[in-house]
Amino acid sequence: MTLPMELPSATSRDRLRFDATVSRALVHRASVAEVFITDSVAAATNGIGRRDAAFEVAAQLPRGHLIGEHAPAYDFLLIVEVLRQAGVFVAHQHLDVELDTAFIFKTLSYRVISLEAMRIGPRPGEAVISMEVNADRNRAGRVLGFEFTGTLSIDGVPALEGSGALTFVSKRAFGMLRAKGRERVETATPGSALVSRLARSAPATLGRRDPRNVVITEPTVAPSGAALARLVVDTGHPHLFDHKLDHVPGNLQLEGARQIAVAAVARLHGLYPEQLVITALKGDFTEFAELDLSTSVHAQVDGVRHAKDLGMLSVPVEVRMEQSGSVVSRVTVEVAQWA
Incomplete structure (x- = not known):
């Protein structure tokens, strides 16, 4: 019944x-x-x-x-x-x-x-x-x-x-913008387009459970707070690529920023990645990110600050995405521990 x-x-x-x-x-x-x-x-x-x-x-x-x-x-x-x-x-x-x-x-x-x-x-x-x-x-x-x-x-x-x-x-104007973006692909250094076989990071390192939702390679994190990974672009992902796109969507770049920030903060401060959440976000998209160019993900972990509104400590992390030496987006997230 x-x-x-x-x-x-x-x-x-x-x-x-x-x-x-x-x-x-x-x-x-x-x-x-x-x-x-x-x-x-x-x-x-x-x-x-x-x-x-x-x-x-x-x-x-x-x-x-x-x-x-x-x-x-x-x-x-x-x-x-x-x-x-x-x-x-x-x-x-x-x-x-x-x-x-x-x-x-x-x-x-x-x-x-x-x-x-x-x-x-x-x-x-x-x-x-x-x-x-x-x-x-x-x-x-x-x-x-x-x-x-x-x-x-x-x-x-x-x-x-x-x-x-x-x-x-308009569609016409968009086509012109994309044609300009493709010039970077034609002038890219040899090997920069080998993006189809990147190995994903272990989900637990990033606070994830499902391997399908991992969008970066295993990050390297230096004691200085600098971290580096590469973006994993899976065009078959049912959410991030709900329909065919001719560029790397902003949502995927934001998720990449979240994942490297969580991994870096967890490693530097001895925290569990699955207990870390994003409490603030600021994303600026400066260029189209091309599907067939390698995207490097650079992060810098800042010092701990007090998030007064939430009554807890948080850690700002600045992230930038680069393709062939050009910055395609800059993202700043704040990471906090919340069980």
């Missing part, structure tokens, strides 16, 4: 729905199972020309997911993906950005303000992203991109504050 499902008390449900996900096309995913956004509302609009606006975007957070590995808290990469989908959905649903437009994420940052809110409960989490959007428009009113700031709440409790910036370009 199947019992009726108990619905949560009416709070954010008064204005947002969580019972079905939006069209996968509106968040640029191929698999319906990889869609987390469920609804949105425009909260306010003001201004002339820029049409600044506020939105609330709803998402359901799964209790179990390939990238979450049944951890006690919602995974770093899941939160990154929810924020990405929220930005893409607002662009299409509320700002009239056409579906065949290419999206380029320039920056993404967030800071956890409640670790307890990130803990997985007895039912899927109901997330609400409250966003303020500052759109950049041309003279015809077409949106060229936007910056956003906001708060992500889980089951009514503010969990983190975030911000980011993305740019929209």
